[in-house]
Amino acid sequence: MVPRRCGFRTVQRHGINMTNAPSQRRLRRSNQPELASRFATLAQEAALCRACPRLAERGAVLGPPNGSLTPRVLFIGEAPGRRGADRTRVPFHGDASGRCFEYLLASAGLTREEVFITNAVLCCPADDARNHPPTTAEVRQCGRFLGRTLDMLRPPVVATVGAIALRSLGYLIKHRWHLSEVSGTIIRLQDFLLVPLYHPSPRVLHTVRSQSQQEADFQILARCIQASRPRKPRAGARPTAT
Numbered sequence: 001m002v003p004r005r006c007g008f009r010t011v012q013r014h015g016i017n018m019t020n021a022p023s024q025r026r027l028r029r030s031n032q033p034e035l036a037s038r039f040a041t042l043a044q045e046a047a048l049c050r051a052c053p054r055l056a057e058r059g060a061v062l063g064p065p066n067g068s069l070t071p072r073v074l075f076i077g078e079a080p081g082r083r084g085a086d087r088t089r090v091p092f093h094g095d096a097s098g099r100c101f102e103y104l105l106a107s108a109g110l111t112r113e114e115v116f117i118t119n120a121v122l123c124c125p126a127d128d129a130r131n132h133p134p135t136t137a138e139v140r141q142c143g144r145f146l147g148r149t150l151d152m153l154r155p156p157v158v159a160t161v162g163a164i165a166l167r168s169l170g171y172l173i174k175h176r177w178h179l180s181e182v183s184g185t186i187i188r189l190q191d192f193l194l195v196p197l198y199h200p201s202p203r204v205l206h207t208v209r210s211q212s213q214q215e216a217d218f219q220i221l222a223r224c225i226q227a228s229r230p231r232k233p234r235a236g237a238r239p240t241a242t
Contacts, residue, residue, distance in 0.1 A: 035069050038152055046122050046145050052138045058086065058123035062145070065090040067116035072225050074155035076146065076165040078199065079121040079134050086124035091117035092161075092200075100200035100211070101161075107215050108222040118149055120168030139168045147172050156228040158192050159221055162199035169194070183209070184217035186224050193228055195221045 046060035061080045080086040084095035092101040105115070121134040121142045134142075146168060150158070160166040163179040170177070173189065179196055187194040197217050198209035205211055 032069070035152070039069055042145065042148055042152065049122075049145075051141045052121075052123070054135075055121070055123035055125060055138065058125075059089075060122035060145075061085045061089055061091060061124075062118065062122050062149075063089070066118055067091075067112055068114055069116070069153060071116035071153060071155050072110070072114050072228075073116075073157040073159055073221065074150070074153060075115060075117045075159050075161055076169060077117065077119045077161045078164040079119050079131075080124040081131050082124055082126035085119075086126065091119060097199065097201045100202075100205065100214075104200060104214055104218045108218040108225075110222070110225075116149075116153060116155065118146065120146065120165050133164060139164065140171055143168060143171050154191070156192055157195065157221070157225050159195045159197055161197050162204075165199075166196050184213075184220050186220065193224050195224050197221070 043060075043062045046062045049060060050056045075092075077091060080091065081095050081097060084093060084098045085091045088094035088098075090098075092098040102112075105112070119142075121138050122145060123142075125132045125134045125138065150172075158169070160169055166177065166179050166182075169175070177187075177196065179198065182196045183198055185196070187196070195217075198204050198214060200214060205214070209217075
């Protein structure tokens, strides 16, 4: 499969202004205490948010268990599952989707310690019987937290997990992609590389995107992450005159 590359876009809505992102990434790595403090403030704001009536009694899943603040890749899921992250407070952990995600993550040579995982909607839109998809209004409302997370962490690679996750990013950067058309491809944006993925739920695995297909998608993601890493200068190479 040949990765599809699209034109550059500027991310500037919901608080995102990722100009000169590579240099900003180097800067934040040198100032970890300040970054940790800013993230803790964001997580506290999310915990206090009551903007969505249906989710007002649910807790936002955003905090240290989400992963590294200097991630190699930032994953955006749909929302915490009632048997998964809503219970464990760890994104994609504790239910069938989480177990499949962790398998796919390992297949790409990645660990939770080097990635960051968040959701389009930070609170669980479920009742006692089953999960429910978040509404468009809930996704848009929570976009301010997603936008600030991207702006703060400035990941070199972003992977959306599922159609709702891709749509949530679209509200920030005004894209019109459909997951069925761009899944498992690499899309070059102005400040990061985007890899849209299908959700690893049992239903999707059995009806839309098989496990072997999703493993292949994660291999594309792994190559994308490798390509995004700064190249080390060759031994003995002379600096380029400017």
